[in-house]
Amino acid sequence: MAEDPRTWLTDLPVWRALQAQAAPLRDVHLRELFAQDPTRGERLTLEAEGLYCDYSKNRVTDETLRLLVQLAEAVRLPDRIVAMFRGDKINATEGRAVLHVALRAPRGSRLQVDGRDVVADVHAVLDRMSDFAERVRGGAWLGATGKRIRAIVNIGIGGSDLGPAMAYEALRAYSDRALTFRFVSNVDGADLTEAVRDLDPAETLFIVSSKTFTTVETMTNARTARAWLVQHLGEAAVARHFVAVSTNAVAVQAFGIDTQNMFGFWDWVGGRYSMSSAIGLSTMIAIGPAGYRELLSGLHAMDEHFRTAPLDQNLPALLGLLTVWYTSFFEAETNAILPYSQYLKRFPAYLQQLTMESNGKSVTLAGRRVDYPTSPIYWGEPGTNGQHSFYQLIHQGTRLIPCDFIGFAQPLDPLTDHHAVLLANMLAQAEALAFGKTAAAVAAEGVRPELGPHRVFEGNRPSNTILAERLTPAILGKLIALYEHSVFTQAAIWDINAFDQWGVELGKVLSQRIAPELTAVAEPDLAHDSSTNALIRRVRELG
Numbered sequence: 131m132a133e134d135p136r137t138w139l140t141d142l143p144v145w146r147a148l149q150a151q152a153a154p155l156r157d158v159h160l161r162e163l164f165a166q167d168p169t170r171g172e173r174l175t176l177e178a179e180g181l182y183c184d185y186s187k188n189r190v191t192d193e194t195l196r197l198l199v200q201l202a203e204a205v206r207l208p209d210r211i212v213a214m215f216r217g218d219k220i221n222a223t224e225g226r227a228v229l230h231v232a233l234r235a236p237r238g239s240r241l242q243v244d245g246r247d248v249v250a251d252v253h254a255v256l257d258r259m260s261d262f263a264e265r266v267r268g269g270a271w272l273g274a275t276g277k278r279i280r281a282i283v284n285i286g287i288g289g290s291d292l293g294p295a296m297a298y299e300a301l302r303a304y305s306d307r308a309l310t311f312r313f314v315s316n317v318d319g320a321d322l323t324e325a326v327r328d329l330d331p332a333e334t335l336f337i338v339s340s341k342t343f344t345t346v347e348t349m350t351n352a353r354t355a356r357a358w359l360v361q362h363l364g365e366a367a368v369a370r371h372f373v374a375v376s377t378n379a380v381a382v383q384a385f386g387i388d389t390q391n392m393f394g395f396w397d398w399v400g401g402r403y404s405m406s407s408a409i410g411l412s413t414m415i416a417i418g419p420a421g422y423r424e425l426l427s428g429l430h431a432m433d434e435h436f437r438t439a440p441l442d443q444n445l446p447a448l449l450g451l452l453t454v455w456y457t458s459f460f461e462a463e464t465n466a467i468l469p470y471s472q473y474l475k476r477f478p479a480y481l482q483q484l485t486m487e488s489n490g491k492s493v494t495l496a497g498r499r500v501d502y503p504t505s506p507i508y509w510g511e512p513g514t515n516g517q518h519s520f521y522q523l524i525h526q527g528t529r530l531i532p533c534d535f536i537g538f539a540q541p542l543d544p545l546t547d548h549h550a551v552l553l554a555n556m557l558a559q560a561e562a563l564a565f566g567k568t569a570a571a572v573a574a575e576g577v578r579p580e581l582g583p584h585r586v587f588e589g590n591r592p593s594n595t596i597l598a599e600r601l602t603p604a605i606l607g608k609l610i611a612l613y614e615h616s617v618f619t620q621a622a623i624w625d626i627n628a629f630d631q632w633g634v635e636l637g638k639v640l641s642q643r644i645a646p647e648l649t650a651v652a653e654p655d656l657a658h659d660s661s662t663n664a665l666i667r668r669v670r671e672l673g
């Protein structure tokens with residue numbers, strides 16, 4: 131597939147050098163690294179676009195960092211960045227450019243794809259979105275009975291849900307509190323049922339968000355929502371209560387939504403990279419066009435940082451390289467995302483799709499099976515809830531779990547005394563993970579000797595702490611782009627395509643075969659494996 135098959139990753143001399151580095155470092159404690167260099171906590175930090183990242187609590191030396199940058203150079207990360215920003219068809223298995231960065235390019239800048247200036251197209255859609263959002267927010271867009279819209283229900287799944295749902299929660303403090311927002315994704319009827327049960331159809335606007343407009347879950351939910359609306363307000367009401375966000379105008383029309391009420395995007399926007407396309411319509415209605423443009427400016431600022439900063443000063447590249455370091459050289463299998471902000475409660479879920487649908491791959495761009503691990507499993511919960519749940523395992527379990535702590539110096543709520551407690555916890559967790567508590571310290575506290583081993587904290591657990599002044603739309607944009615480009619960096623090292631997702635197809639196809647077998651009146655002839663056959667029979671019996 132790749133035009134220029136490169137040297138196999140693990141044969142690169144710099145890879146071998148990193149292996150040689152990693153071996154002795156396994157026995158070095160962060161306590162020693164900090165003791166050797168009292169300036170480490172200030173030196174191993176990087177500030178980019180208002181995000182301060184302390185990466186000193188990582189099990190790296192200056193030499194490790196130098197080698198990681200060399201690795202990025204050896205796999206030609208800079209060329210790959212240029213190729214993405216130039217609009218090359220780097221999503222080779224789907225023959226597509228990858229240009230989410232164009233979605234946040236400033237008006238007037240130019241980027242050609244297949245001879246078209248995509249930035250002009252982007253801003254034309256943004257202008258239509260802004261106009262619509264203002265009309266909904268200002269009460270100029272009314273429902274079919276003349277009532278104002280008070281509830282917005284986004285129906286979508288994956289990238290057409292997680293970004294909007296996460297951004298709404300993250301930016302709730304900036305949202306129009308007179309409006310209610312709901313996000314329906316699961317084909318489980320409970321999701322839609324619960325989302326609309328207390329809503330007045332006459333005041334409800336549905337945004338059907340689907341890049342393809344063929345996704346079974348979204349289409350099923352959209353059809354049911356449409357039936358609910360028609361039942362209450364009649365067929366003619368659909369035009370005032372349904373808008374679509376999609377790349378597929380034909381399917382939108384076939385569904386019964388006027389393409390006048392459709393906001394488009396393009397095949398060069400991957401689903402999990404689409405929250406700054408028209409998929410962000412609900413976000414724009416929530417925070418207003420000006421707030422949305424701030425979000426875009428934050429994304430763009432981090433895009434520019436990634437595009438232009440030298441590798442050793444490049445925050446997304448650094449984050450990506452550290453992830454490679456632990457995944458490939460310390461056998462770390464997961465990466466915890468720990469935002470100390472309730473507003474970021476959906477951020478870990480959002481990052482799960484971004485990271486794992488992107489880099490959960492096991493063949494290289496050229497189609498060869500890799501013999502090294504690729505994406506770690508991303509997971510997490512907001513602090514401090516996680517502390518009373520799974521942190522025990524991070525502190526004293528047998529696995530190495532690199533953590534990203536994310537916090538803000540200023541709260542958005544008025545309860546500043548809570549905020550000090552919140553931030554103290556974040557800083558304390560990073561400190562405890564890194565430095566632990568020795569057997570001697572435990573004994574000095576008078577702990578009975580037999581309890582000593584239970585009370586020791588080994589420490590040496592790595593983490594990054596990402597700190598910003600406060601959570602704003604622009605800062606959220608910067609955080610999102612930071613992780614997008616970290617994923618890009620990881621994919622470049624592992625030589626995988628971060629922009630396709632063939633792995634989700636098989637289950638979709640098989641479910642289409644099983645669905646009629648579950649509902650058939652006559653006993654169906656089942657030709658699956660014996661386990662699946664038996665489960666289908668049991669569901670039929672119990673159903």
Ligand code: F6P
Binds near residue numbers: 340345
């Ligand atoms: O999970 C597979 C996937 O294709 C995602 O990549 C995408 O975000 C999601 O389904 C939804 O797709 P669509 O926006 O086309 O409905």
